[in-house]
Amino acid sequence: MAKKTATSKKQKSLEETLWDAANKLRGSVESSEYKHIVLSLIFLKFISDIFEKRKEELIDAGQEKYVDLVLAYTKENVFYLPIESRWRYIQKNSKQEDVALKIDTALSTIEKNNKALQGALPDNYFSRLGLDASKLAALIDVINNIDTLANPHEDVVGRVYEYFLAKFAIAEGKGKGEFYTPKSIVNLIAELIEPYKGKIYDPCCGSGGMFVQSIKFIQNHKGNKKDISVYGQEYTGATYKLAKMNLAIRGISANLGAAAKDTFANDQHETLKADFIMANPPFNQKDWRASDELVDDHRWDGYETPPTSNANYGWILHMVSKLSENGVAGFVLSNGALSDEGVEHKIRKKLIEDDLVEAIILLPRKLFYTTDIGVTLWILNKNKKKHSVEDDAHKRDYRDRTGEVLFIDMRKCGIPFEKKFIDLTDKELSTTIETYHNWQQENWTKTYNNIPEYCYSSTFKEIKENNFSLVPNKYIEFKFSNESFDFDGHLAKLQNKVDVILQREKQEKSELFRSFKESGYELQA
Incomplete structure (x- = not known):
């Protein structure tokens, strides 16, 4: 008898299987709608599985009389589902012509019966x-x-959302980076600002990825998620719903405002003072306010009014206005904000003079699926620690380090991903976090050293001498493989x-x- 040989056929992942199934809808619906359809359905499947599990627990415990008691579910953070809202009902009627209406009815009924989901689920979307x-x-x-409960530690909906959003971003190539923040960047921000306890805020929260990672950070470091409260705001209606759904299934209580609103024109957390801010604002947003609007807004108090041509510094000052007395913020902006002139220069100068800028981290290109422009991670801190150094006699000599900024260049980091993109490795992230x-x-002199081509701790004097530019290359030392290479001389020759x-x-x-002119013609200059 012939000996069997093993086959190496690769089994498709959950995400790939869903993507293939969703692609069958091509021609019936715009591709940008796939993620909303799939996420709504997998959400329904997920909460139904949890409901059925809780129902079985009641029966096994001899409490069958409570299987239709709402409190028996909600006290365990389980959504109660009427019969017409359960996955079994939808699956049983999936071959009916009115299945879209049945799905809409199921989602609407779930929202009405569970306050945590108000405003979260699509309204007559499928029909x-x-x-x-x-x-x-x-x-x-x-x-x-799909067995959504096979691994209770798996972030099913989050995984699918990230996968679909990335696939659409790659396929369509639209946007300015605001639709998707790479997971490695979100992890980096959380590990840098360490949101252990207090209020966390994201003024452009998208699907809530920053909040999800904050909770994971707390859990990974043996903290208690009850020690934090979550606040956010989102402009796009569909994304706002996804954020509420994304957080609800994780049991994360969040105040995302009454509805999807413009953060600048309709701030739904006007009096908030946050201990931690994590954000990936839209890059280089144009016409974010009319020339005569928000001119004297309290968020710019003490600073120039950000120009209408670019919202980068509008976002910065909005976040500064939201920081508590000891608050810290980590956010991503395009590299242009490091050296913009005019009004932006005046605002940046004041931020540095106010000793709010703590760290500037240059990130690699091709991290984002929707843009390949250069981006920077900023860390602002309203309570920068005063460092100390030791003299030659090993006596502590405390000195004020007001205005000092740490510059890190991560542009050489990253490994290939999906052919034309890159992702940061765990080792690269841990090195930056440790630094x-x-x-x-x-x-700090015992734990930190400036490293050529990677990091540099600048003084306020150095930054002032560089006209308050925050471009890391003006501070970090760069070497050449040929030590005899005369860069200045070479540059002078090129200039000549x-x-x-x-x-x-x-x-x-x-x-x-x-x-x-000699021929009788005149050329226009």
């Missing part, structure tokens, strides 16, 4: 899309085969060549104008 019933049934069959926290130590070329162009242009 409105006019989906092909047979294709929708096929998608339901795929989701039906930052070592620099924060009281006796450029000057020669420009002079030659000027002469040739002058001769051309003269030739035409």
